Amino acid sequence: MKTLTLDEASHFLRLAPQEIMSKVETGHLPGAKINDELLFIDSDLADYLRGYYHPTVSKTATSPNPNLPPVTVDKFNTLFSELVPHMLRIEENRVRRGELSQKSLSITRNRLAKWVEPYFDGMAISEIGYVTLEAFIQQLTESEIKGVAITQYLIIIRKVLNYALLTNLITSLPHFPKVKAPRASRGAFTINEYRRLLKTAWRMRNQPYMMQNRPKEIHLNEVSVMDVIMPSDMTRLIGFMVNSFIRPSDLKFIQHKHVEIVDGEYLYLRLSLPETKKHDQPIVTLTAGVGIYKRLLKDAKSRGYGKPNDYLFLPEMAKRRDHALRYLGFLFSWVLDKANLKYGAKGQTRTLYCLRHTAITYRLLYGEGVDLLTLAKNARTSVIMIERHYASTLNGEMNIALLHSKRIRKSIKQHN
Structure with missing residues (x-):
């Protein structure tokens, strides 16, 4: 495995640098910008190029990585399981670049092994569509797996199919069913609970x-x-x-x-x-x-x-x-x-994260004049996250004094 610069990638693919940059920006070619320099992995470029091969009588081709299984050249018969190692290789590279934690990669491997690979084993990517994905969701639901976790499983499947799209094994991604994950804020502790x-x-x-x-x-x-x-x-x-x-x-x-x-x-x-x-x-x-x-x-x-x-x-x-x-x-x-x-109060299991919720909630309730942007920056989050999660459990009765407060008339203020 070798890292290539933009010029080297241009020579490898016989494409102009501008065209390569355009393909990276649109997500059609894998690449990473590190220290303002666009870098590529030679095996990724080889996979991209291989996607343009015309189907042949032979159903398999040698993978650029000897540790990975060969990829089926016949686009219609390419198996989902054949692409999983290639998707994992991309995720491993993200870990090396610091874009993904090793723990997240381990979770992905576990989910693949437990549910995704057994269900899609022996299934060609051309067979995977809305109905197939809906049936997979139903199996997870019957196993009492909740909405948030189901969404994470679908993300893994999308990554595998996205690899197939980038290597031209499919022309478009299937329509994914929408899974509503109910927002359940961890919730803060009240003053008495604290x-x-x-x-x-x-x-x-x-x-x-x-x-x-x-x-x-x-x-x-x-x-x-x-x-x-x-x-x-x-x-x-x-x-x-x-x-x-x-x-x-x-x-x-x-x-x-x-x-x-x-x-x-x-x-x-x-x-x-x-x-x-x-x-x-x-x-x-x-x-x-x-x-x-x-x-x-x-x-x-x-x-x-x-x-x-x-x-x-x-x-x-x-x-x-x-x-x-x-x-x-x-x-x-x-x-x-x-x-x-x-x-x-809503039955959610409490963890250490509830202490962070408590810190932010107390500032929202008792921090006189604090604005959301300042609070968000200091807590290393965003205003949207505060409104969506941390402030979602607040109600008017929690700060009744502020809600009932009145403005001081200017004449009185000036007189004083």
């Missing part, structure tokens, strides 16, 4: 999680094992998230070097976290976040941590951050269970 969470987490500190009359164990690494005990940091984690707007995934990456105490006209933390979801601006916390962080740092230093490259939460699991995040999720679920808050 206080109950903090009190419960603090009351549970240093308690072991018991399984069959003995503490549950967790592996720190290949050789070290520790009992599952509720850390005092869990109370601080809850407070920190509600006062900082961070996502649960940020807990994996946030280190002390990312935190700066700003003590000026306002007292707050400036969080310069790694880029997430194409957002890289610093996050400004509320004042309460400063006190929480100071207590967190003091406790960390007493245990030999707190250095710039140490993580704020579970620094003991520095080499297993994915595992650390799952462990924090387990501990929070344990707190929710003890506080009788595992489910929201």
Whole structure:
């Protein structure tokens, strides 16, 4: 596998650079723009070129990648299963370029193996149409798979068929059935629920999680094992998230070097976290976040941590951050269970993400004069996402005082 520049791709395909750029922009040719330079993978270009082959008596052709199965040249008999490895290769390249996470790729592989490949096994791409896709959706529905997950399965199928389209094995994509995924906001905690969470987490500190009359164990690494005990940091984690707007995934990456105490006209933390979801601006916390962080740092230093490259939460699991995040999720679920808050008012299962919802919802309710754009930028999201998800659970009664407020007459204001 070799990377080609625009000029090299032009020579490879015998097409003008302008024509190649046009095909990339319209989605007819795979390419990636990195550091303002358009790059291609030779095997992708070979697949594109092979799509123009005239059907021959031979039904298969040698794949440019020896690790992949040959692709059927006969467009009408090309099997769906033959194209899956090629779609996965494209996804693997996206992981290498940092456009896709390894976890997302693993989820795609699992979904392919569990439902997609068994259903479409032996099926030619020419046979896949609206009726076939509708029947697939019905099978998922009968297996109690919900709308959001069904949509993700359809995205995988679309990617495989899109590869067939780009390589001219089909002339158009089939019409996909529409699946309505009901919007179910994770929901925020009320003030009373938030206080109950903090009190419960603090009351549970240093308690072991018991399984069959003995503490549950967790592996720190290949050789070290520790009992599952509720850390005092869990109370601080809850407070920190509600006062900082961070996502649960940020807990994996946030280190002390990312935190700066700003003590000026306002007292707050400036969080310069790694880029997430194409957002890289610093996050400004509320004042309460400063006190929480100071207590967190003091406790960390007493245990030999707190250095710039140490993580704020579970620094003991520095080499297993994915595992650390799952462990924090387990501990929070344990707190929710003890506080009788595992489910929201609409029956939705609560997770660490509800703490981010709480942070944003409290600013919408109690942040005097805060505008959505400022809030969205500070929370590393968009105004649309705030209106669609975070504000979707609000109602007028939640801030009755603001709703009943009156403007001060100018004459009175000037007189004062």
